[in-house]
Amino acid sequence: MLRIFNSQSRKKEKFKPIKDKEVSIYVCGMTPYDIAHLGHAFTYVFFDVLVRYLAFSGYKVNYTQNVTDVDDDILRTAKIENKNWKKLGDFWTKKFTQDMEYLNVLPPTHFVKATGSMKRIKKIIQKLLDKNYAYSSGGNIYFDIAAFKNYGKLSRYSRHQMIALSRERGGDPSDPNKKNPLDFVLWQKSKKNEPAWIAPFGTGRPGWHIECSAMVNQFLGDRVDIHGGGKDLIFPHHESEIAQSESYTDKTPFVKYWMHTAMILCNGEKMSKSLGNLIMINELRKYYSGDDIRWYLLSNYYRKPFEYDEYDLKESKKKLLLVKEALEDKKGTIGNFKSDMKTFEALMDDDLSTPETLKFVLELAKKVKKTAGKNKIAFQETLGSVTSTLGFRF
Ligand SMILES: [Zn+2]
Incomplete structure (x- = not known):
């Protein structure tokens, strides 16, 4: 019987899906504004093996993976490069798909774009407002973490750690419109030249976290068996998804098993664009087959960080x-x-x-x-x- 490590309980648990013989999986996908690196490959190859193994074990698998096609990073890059944000997103999504094909990663059952779930995003936000889990301030809609008593249950970080990480990972704890520095954006006013959608609570665009909650809900339902992603998504992204989804559906737990892949290090540090130590998949493709890269990645344990070594x-x-x-x-x-x-x-x-x-x-x-x-x-x-x-x- 399959046992998987649940990041929520921090224990290996027997795998028992919500519905007998059917498994729903959601893995946070890419944000298409740049080239995919080995860290991305590690996550998607690992979940590909999980999906293949579940199918081999007799389960019917519904695997949903998203593309965060409207987001701060894309809009910022589009502005810098003077490109249309949609075209930029389509370009990098195509590159990503080609890299995944090269690595023999099977296409998910649903490969979905955040902009395709706008109706569900708005529906969830409206309900969160109606139920007083969200509030409007300064033209934006925020999730009120004081209304959700278990905020932090996945990461188990202290408030101090959460504030520091939120600042590091694109949140803005100093935003004067927030009641609490950890409240996060559900919907925001679009700036000039940014895409905007009409909603009863104001014309604007969604926050990052709500996009995933909406896509999970639309394609997999109120609860999901496995939700995965890179370890750096635990906070604030997955923590906030839990808060939004459980407040919206009143069903708990939103996710039965949380699974997270470790980071790949390069020169002793996490791969990042700012450090210039990214190992790009398209570079490796010049010298190695998809099988070579897959073998290399799978020879590392998915929960253990490792240092990239070409040897x-x-x-x-x-x-x-x-x-x-x-x-x-x-x-x-x-x-x-x-x-x-x-x-x-x-x-x-x-x-x-x-x-x-x-x-x-x-x-x-x-x-x-x-x-x-x-x-x-x-x-x-x-x-x-x-x-x-x-x-x-x-
Ligand atoms: Zn996500």
Whole structure:
């Protein structure tokens, strides 16, 4: 039975979806204003493996991933580059999709844009206003965290930490229109040349957090089995999603299992544009196949931060070659090796332990090379089934 680490309880828990045999997953997607880097690839390859493994385990998976296509970052970049914000978004969304295809990341069931959920965004905000979870001030609508008693339950940060992080991650705790520095924007007045939507509470554009709450609600319902994203989204983004969604639906918990991927470091620091230490996927594509990059990423445990090392990426190429040779080795007669599949499942069931699973794949490849006849084909079949479940092309 699958056990996954829930960032909410901070424990490995038995996975039991809300509906039997059906799983709903939402993963926060990209903001299309720049090129995708290895940190993005790590998150989406990991969730791709999770989705593939759930399907392999017999679940019907509804996987929704969004594109944050209207947001401060895009509008700022569009202004600097003197481009149309929509065209800029479409351009980078296309680049992102091409990178994901290269990495053999399966398209989500629903790949949705925030601007496509404007009706739901407005409906939620109106209800939050009606229920006094939100207030209007200075032409903006804010979520009133004092009305939601569990704000902070996911991150468990102190108020002091939350204020500091909010400032670091695009919030504005000093905004004089707020009752509380941690209140966050649901709807804001559009500046000159910014896109604007007509709403009963004022013409403007949505805040970042409400977009995800609305898309989850529209495509997956009031509650969702798994919600994921990079670890840096825990606060304020996911914390605020919980506050909005639970206040809107009165159903709790909004998310049954929260899953977060760790950060990849480069030169000892988190990859970031400002530090200039980003490893871009399109650069790696010049030298490595999608399988090489996938192997490298999966040889790292999803919850553990790691330092980017090109040596390991080169080693991944060699390991893949060994597996490829084993798969292409001459075939014998058909057999069945259930025990190896059981080992694979036990490793994956343990919170998707992909580094251990890849070690097992290598052992299996070595077995194929050493074995002849009936056993060989059985090992090969297992190897083929395991590697395709992990999303390798070969
Ligand atoms: Zn999100």
